[in-house]
Amino acid sequence: MTDKLENTSANNKRENPRSPVPHSYSKALSLWGGRPYYGFNAFVQNTFHEKVYKIAVDGGFTCPNRDGTLGYRGCIFCSQGGSGDFAARRGQDFNAQLEEGRHLLKNKHTGSRYIAYFQAYTNTYAPVPVLEKIFSPALAHPQVAAISIATRPDCLDEEKVRLLSRLSGIKPVWVELGLQTIHEDTAAYIRRGYDLSCFHKALALLQKYGLDVVVHTILGLPGETFDQMEETARYLSALNIQGIKPQLLHVLKGTDLAADYSRRPFHILTLEEYTHILIRCLEVLPPDMVIHRITGDGPKSLLIQPLWSGHKKYVMNYIHKALKDRQTWQGRRFEG
Ligand code: SF4
Secondary structure (H helix, E strand, O other): OOHHHHOOHHHHHHOOOOOOOOOOHHHHHHHOOOOOOOEHHHHHHHHHOOOOEEEEEOOOOOOOOOOOOOOOOOOOOOOOOOOOOOOOOOOOOHHHHHHHHHHHHOOOOOOOOEEEEEOOOOOOOOOHHHHHHHHHHHHHOOOEEEEEEEEOHHHOOHHHHHHHHHHHOOOOEEEEEEEEOOOHHHHHHOOOOOOHHHHHHHHHHHHHOOOEEEEEEEEOOOOOOHHHHHHHHHHHHOOOOOEEEEEEOOEEOOOHHHHHHHHOOOOOOOHHHHHHHHHHHHHHOOOOOEEOOOOOOOOOOOEEEOHHHHOHHHHHHHHHHHHHHHOOOOOOOOOO
C-alpha cells in the first residue's frame, strides 16, 4: 500500500457541487427510494446495489474518557458497553464476531455483504500499528463491503488519519465522530472531554485525506432548547460531512445520567416533541448528507427513559407519517 492511494475517488467527490434540493415532497420520495430524506438504505442501495447490513464488532479498545486519561466515568450517558451494547462479545477475533453477527441477521438479511462497524468505545485509541492489525481482518474479509469506525476527534492525529486513508484505498472507510452538540455548556455537562475546536481540527484532517465522515448528534440533551438543537444541525449542514446520525437521548441504567435523572428529573422528550425537532433538523440539512438513522434503539434491558423509544417500528411509522402530513423533506430549509 502506498500514499498514492490517499488520492482516491473520495477526494474527487469533495470537489463535486452539492446535489440540488428536491422541490417537493413527492420529488424527495422518488429521489430517495420512498423516503423524504436520504436514508441509509437508499445510500447503501446507491453505493453497493444491494442490501448491506451493519454488523457491530468490538475491536477491544477502551476510551480516554473511561481509562483515566480524561476521566473514569465516561460521557454522562454512556453505558458500561461504551456505546456498543450491541457489539458482539469482547475479545473474540474479527471473523468469529462477524460470523456471530451474520447468524443473528440470518432471518432478515438477503444480501451477501456487510459493513463492519467498529462501535464500542473509541476505535482509534491505539498506536497506528495496532490499529492496522485490528482493521486488517475486516478489510481482507470477502464479505465486508466497508468499514465504519466510531471514534472521538481527540483520538485522531495525522498519522492515524493517513493510515485510514490508505485503508480506504482497499475498501470504503467511514469515520464516525461523536460530537452530540455544538454547545459548550452542554458538552461540559455530558463530560464529552473535548471542545468544538478539537472537532474542527479532526474534521479538517479527515477532509484533507478524503475520508467520509459521519457525525453523531443527540436530540433532547438536558437544558437544550429546540433552537439550540437546530443550531447544531445548521452548523453541521455548512460543513462538508457525508453523514449524520441523529439520536434521541436515552437514559440508561447504570449511567451517571440516570443518577442525575433520579435526583433531579429533567424533561424527557415526548414522541411528538422528538418528531418535531427531528423534522426541523432534517429540513436544514443538505440533500446529499446521508441520514444514518432517525432514531436510536438503546438496549431495552437498560432503558429507563423515554420508554416510548422501545417501540421502534411504531416510532418510525409515526415520524414518517408526520413528514407526510407536513409535506416536508430533508433540505427544504437548507441554506447552501
Ligand atoms: S467517548 Fe464514547 S465510549 Fe467514551 S465515554 Fe463517551 S460515549 Fe462512552
